[in-house]
Amino acid sequence: MVRQMSLPASASHAVPGSLERPLRIAIFDNLANSAYIQAKAMRRLGQGADLVLDPLDDYAMSDPRWEDLDLELPNDKLFAPPLPPADLPDWVRSEPPAGNHRKGGRIERNLGLLRQAPSSWPAWSLATRRAGWRGARMVLERAWVVRTLATYDCVIAYGMGPVWAALAGVPFLAETWGGDITMLPFYDTGDWEGHDLLPLPGQPSELFAQARLQRLGYERASRILLTDPRFIAYGERLGQGDKCVPFGFVIDTEKYAPGAEPELRTELLAGRDGLIVFVPSRQDWYWKGSDRLLRGFAAACEGRPDAVLVCAGWGADLDRSEALIAELDIADRVRLLPHAMSKGRLRRYYRAADIVADQFTIGSYGGSSLEAMSCARPLLISLDPDRFAGRFATFPPVANVSKPEQIAAALRRLFDDRDARARLGEQAREWVIENHGPTLAARAIELCQEAVSEAAARRHAKTR
Secondary structure, rough: OOOOOOOOOOOOEEEEEOOOOOOOOOEOOOOOHHHHHHHHHHHOOOOEEEOOOOOOOEEHOOOHHHHHOEEEEHHHHOOOOOOOOOOOOOOOOOHHHHHOOOOOOOHHHHHHHHHHHHOOOOHHHHHHHHHHHHHHHHHHHHHHHHHHHOOOEEEEEEHHHHHHHHHHOOEEEEOOOOHHHHHHHHHHOOOOHHHHHHOOOOOOOHHHHHHHHHHHHHHOOOEEEOOOHHHHHHHOOOOOHHHHHEEOOOOOOOOOOOOOHHHHHHOOOOOOOOOEEEEEOOOOOOOHHHHHHHHHHHHHOOOOOOOOEEEOOOOOHHEEEEEEHHHOOOOOEEEEOOOOOOHHHHHHHHHHEEEOOOOOOOOOOOHHHHHHHHHHHOOEEOHHHHOOOOOOOOOOOOOOOOHHHHEEEEEEEEHOOOHHHHHHHHHHHHHHHHHOOOOHHHHHHHHHHHHHHHHHHHHHHHOO
């Protein structure tokens, strides 16, 4: 049984029966900058929220600077990237350099981790019981995270954040982004999402330990916020269906807003008039259906020399996509961008495009789809009608297509009808504001209040 979600127009910031002072909230694990965006949205509503960064995550797209900068990086420079310095808000917290015990040689690192053990009891003891010595090591590697989260009233935890919040002993919400609920908890049972076609993404012993700890995190969460309806089945498989709440990714609808990018359009169209289809998704035939889009675009642009397809030029199937582009004889119509784009740069591409296309296989949307819709761009995507039935007052206003021939038909229709593109884009933005904007941030605050109040009630019951 999954709890239904209501979206209040506003949220009270008092915590009945638990705290008279303002609620202190931390959001942990900034994959794709989802936590940074959510913290900003909550702060705009008057609720303090700090972003706590994972000290082991050095991926560019997890760095808050990536959200605001306007730049590109080669795909092989995305780890420990040379990003320019920027003044981050004081509510973005990262481990002080002096506290980082994971640098240096192997012996030095191990000694540094052992020095964390006395201050990390009983967290590493519980992790050892659940996941052996590897689990204990993972906790010691994030000793600063566990200690920091313990200073807050409530935590919103992405990724493996539910583990560290549970070990910190703080009330928390587990908010999902994808593989943290569909894959990670099931690595040791062999039935993670995609197991029939994809290998384990790392050393089995390490992944098995992570899976056991992740299940611990979900067991102790106050709520599990499901950002995609396809996650419901996985929450139920974990035996946590009663605490699952339909939710979504919070979108910064002030930043991702309509706008013009004439210079970029001129560059992408080589100075000619024409139409741009932009694909922010990576080249991945299994998860994104990139091959379906290429075939659909090839069919749609026959006799239309003015149509250009602009794609992110990275992903597991980049070589296969390049070969298919050559086979379809559309190389002169396709621009495979050589670099990964920061979010500031990505917003410019949304605005420069006439149409945005995302994925055509999994039946759900992610942050990029919603950002494009918030920029009032018509979106081509595959959404499962049964999955989204009853989740919102209205079905997402998109061109809902999956097969190459459906993609081709939708593109032809939108190519030929400027007004249809404008209407679909306007409807898309209104829908995102209603369902993924400030009201969703308010709902997160409300759920944190509930988690804190319930924890206080449990403590009170134990002392009676």
